[in-house]
Amino acid sequence: MPPAAGAIIVSASNSSFPAIRFSNVSRHFGEVKAVDNVSLDILDGEFFTMLGPSGSGKTTCLRLIAGFDQPTAGGIQLHGQEVIGLPPYERDVNTVFQDYALFPHMTAGENVAYGLMIKKVPKAEREKRVEEILELVRLPGFAQRKPTQLSGGQRQRVALARALINHPRVLLLDEPLGALDLKLRQQMQIELKSIQQRVGITFVFVTHDQEEALTMSDRIAVFSQGRIEQVGTPAELYEHPASAFVAGFVGVSNLVHGSVAQAITSSPTMFSIRPEKIHLADPSAPVPADSYSAEGRVREVVYLGMYTRYVVELDGGGELAVMEQNLHTTSMDVLAAQGRPVRLIWQRNHVSLIPERAN
Amino acid sequence: MATATTSPERQSFIGKLSTLFYLHPRLTLAALLGPPLVWLGVVYLGSLFMLVAQSFFHLDSFSGKVVREFTLATYGDLLSQFENYNIVVRTAGMAAAVTLAAALLAFPIAYYMARYASPRLKALLYLAVLIPLWSNYLVRVYAWKIILAKEGILGWFLTVLHLDFALDALLKLPVIGGPSLSNSLIGMFLVFLYVWLPYMILPIQAALERVPKSLLEASGDLGAKPGETFRHVILPLIFPGVVAGSIFTFSLTLGDFIIPTAFGTSQFFIGMAVYVYQGTSGNVPLAAAFTIVPILIMAIYLSFAKRLGAFDAL
Numbered sequence A: 001m002p003p004a005a006g007a008i009i010v011s012a013s014n015s016s017f018p019a020i021r022f023s024n025v026s027r028h029f030g031e032v033k034a035v036d037n038v039s040l041d042i043l044d045g046e047f048f049t050m051l052g053p054s055g056s057g058k059t060t061c062l063r064l065i066a067g068f069d070q071p072t073a074g075g076i077q078l079h080g081q082e083v084i085g086l087p088p089y090e091r092d093v094n095t096v097f098q099d100y101a102l103f104p105h106m107t108a109g110e111n112v113a114y115g116l117m118i119k120k121v122p123k124a125e126r127e128k129r130v131e132e133i134l135e136l137v138r139l140p141g142f143a144q145r146k147p148t149q150l151s152g153g154q155r156q157r158v159a160l161a162r163a164l165i166n167h168p169r170v171l172l173l174d175e176p177l178g179a180l181d182l183k184l185r186q187q188m189q190i191e192l193k194s195i196q197q198r199v200g201i202t203f204v205f206v207t208h209d210q211e212e213a214l215t216m217s218d219r220i221a222v223f224s225q226g227r228i229e230q231v232g233t234p235a236e237l238y239e240h241p242a243s244a245f246v247a248g249f250v251g252v253s254n255l256v257h258g259s260v261a262q263a264i265t266s267s268p269t270m271f272s273i274r275p276e277k278i279h280l281a282d283p284s285a286p287v288p289a290d291s292y293s294a295e296g297r298v299r300e301v302v303y304l305g306m307y308t309r310y311v312v313e314l315d316g317g318g319e320l321a322v323m324e325q326n327l328h329t330t331s332m333d334v335l336a337a338q339g340r341p342v343r344l345i346w347q348r349n350h351v352s353l354i355p356e357r358a359n
Numbered sequence B: 001m002a003t004a005t006t007s008p009e010r011q012s013f014i015g016k017l018s019t020l021f022y023l024h025p026r027l028t029l030a031a032l033l034g035p036p037l038v039w040l041g042v043v044y045l046g047s048l049f050m051l052v053a054q055s056f057f058h059l060d061s062f063s064g065k066v067v068r069e070f071t072l073a074t075y076g077d078l079l080s081q082f083e084n085y086n087i088v089v090r091t092a093g094m095a096a097a098v099t100l101a102a103a104l105l106a107f108p109i110a111y112y113m114a115r116y117a118s119p120r121l122k123a124l125l126y127l128a129v130l131i132p133l134w135s136n137y138l139v140r141v142y143a144w145k146i147i148l149a150k151e152g153i154l155g156w157f158l159t160v161l162h163l164d165f166a167l168d169a170l171l172k173l174p175v176i177g178g179p180s181l182s183n184s185l186i187g188m189f190l191v192f193l194y195v196w197l198p199y200m201i202l203p204i205q206a207a208l209e210r211v212p213k214s215l216l217e218a219s220g221d222l223g224a225k226p227g228e229t230f231r232h233v234i235l236p237l238i239f240p241g242v243v244a245g246s247i248f249t250f251s252l253t254l255g256d257f258i259i260p261t262a263f264g265t266s267q268f269f270i271g272m273a274v275y276v277y278q279g280t281s282g283n284v285p286l287a288a289a290f291t292i293v294p295i296l297i298m299a300i301y302l303s304f305a306k307r308l309g310a311f312d313a314l
Helices: A005-009 A058-066 A108-118 A123-136 A152-164 A182-199 A210-216 A234-239 A244-249 A258-265 A331-335 B002-006 B008-023 B025-055 B073-080 B082-116 B119-134 B137-148 B153-160 B164-171 B185-209 B213-221 B226-255 B258-263 B270-278 B284-307
Strands: A020-029 A032-042 A047-051 A073-078 A093-096 A170-174 A202-207 A219-224 A227-232 A254-256 A270-273 A279-281 A291-303 A307-314 A319-325 A341-347 A352-354
Touching: A020 A058, A032 A058, A032 A073, A032 A227, A047 A058, A047 A210, A058 A073, A058 A093, A058 A170, A058 A202, A058 A219, A093 A152, A093 B213, A108 A123, A108 A152, A108 B226, A123 A152, A123 A182, A152 A182, A182 A202, A182 A210, A202 A210, A210 A234, A219 A234, A219 A244, A227 A234, A227 A244, A244 A254, A244 A270, A244 A352, A254 A258, A254 A319, A258 A270, A258 A291, A279 A319, A291 A319, A291 A331, A307 A341, B008 B025, B025 B284, B073 B284, B082 B119, B082 B185, B082 B226, B082 B270, B082 B284, B119 B185, B137 B153, B137 B185, B137 B258, B153 B164, B185 B226, B185 B258, B213 B226, B226 B270, B226 B284, B258 B270, B270 B284
Parallel strands: A047 A202, A047 A219, A093 A170, A170 A202
Antiparallel strands: A020 A032, A020 A073, A219 A227, A254 A270, A270 A352, A279 A341, A291 A307, A291 A341, A307 A319
């Protein structure tokens, strides 16, 4: 099978339906609105990430898809089939749990074979498929180990293999990399993405780590307080955040509003500008026609090796963070900028206007 | 007390003592374990040794005195009487029945406590399980006497429900039946089940608490129906707890002599036999030999449980 993304999306028989459809789904726990009127389509074969801070409703959405929890209102369809009221064991989805949830009384191989054992697949075939799938997650020969004899990263792979061996049409991943250290996490991010492309099934990934989301996802839904703030590709979210929350949660951003915005753009509408898009120039530098500018004084300089982060206090009030790569500058050069008057210049097309929310 | 800690002399002594223990972990261990080990060694093992030793003496049937010489004659007496085998089988059978019924009754309660009960309700349930243990054992046993007696509470209640014919039919059964519930193996079984049930609920509940909810969800997620999840995940994981509970219910039933005395027919149980031999007939060696029987049964039971993997998770 060619691993081309386009080929995978049309591979499913009833691909006219989205893999998952949320129609006005709510899950309320008494007064708490864990999920509040969420509508969402996840396409067949895509790597979809639900991103948000803890308590934003992303994990609850995942549990609603898996069937561990039922919505208080709304409908959920998997490949066009209404699944409200269906228990987990009757849904063609599998989950990789945050704590891996490996059965401690079984070996890694028995854990992986669990789904096949339940389906009464003959033992010989079971063992063959366990071997194959352990190969896929790069754990060949680990079938006899008990979960306690595995490292965190290895357990994570066993959990992944245990879910994938059933060939589910949708794989749900609940912050599966959260317990791993940074190096291993970055390695697993790339590996997960490549596994997803190889097996060609829909991945729904839950995380609070925006970098992880940007690395792996075809599309991302940003959650906040039980609602979806924005759905889009990583580039769309980063370059055109639809709300102040998205601008602040996905990457770092300057949010400018009110009279300060008026002074710069001649409009009081709030806008967001990424720190790395702003150019730090002399107060006398000319401003190109396609750019905005603001004058101020450098209040703080933080040398970060590859980059330097400046905080500039604007003459018109407020402050902007600026990120500059140290292509030609040394730490001595950048630290000398402290207290200096500057002109900040950035292109108009890098600005995202954020209209006030109706509610 | 505040005065003790502010006094510099006391403080320095306690301080020195603390430092001594801190720097010498072996000394700390000796201080901690010494007293209980002496207690266990002398009182428990000592008395057990005395018991085993007694069983190798024998009673002179003419003088009625214990002959303190090594002999297997007492074991010969024990094994040569057919009725003794009946006593052992009867007692072990009762212990097994009580254990099985207690496990079946305890699981739903323990499962509810571990999975569904709110913290407040859980505390109340703990209390409900434990309260019977606070009152006197004899009082509880004789309360059951009133419940199970021929004209007793249960009989009256069944008459009201027009179910007395079922009770009569039950009591007409061979072996386990009898003239009334309070004089039959069925009645004895009910009372045993009542007194030992808490010892089964608590270990099963503790074992269930240690099974994370995500394991049950994972099992369902992988296609297992609730029954399959119970068989493949819950049961293997709580099995050590069930075995722990069964050690209590089984051994307590094996050794008890009050309930068989109060509720039995004239048939003996091990505990009664031991009581009668060492008391009324003064045959302490035979009583001691008989006491070895439940110890052997427990040893066989535990090795069987070990074979089933009961202690693998420990």
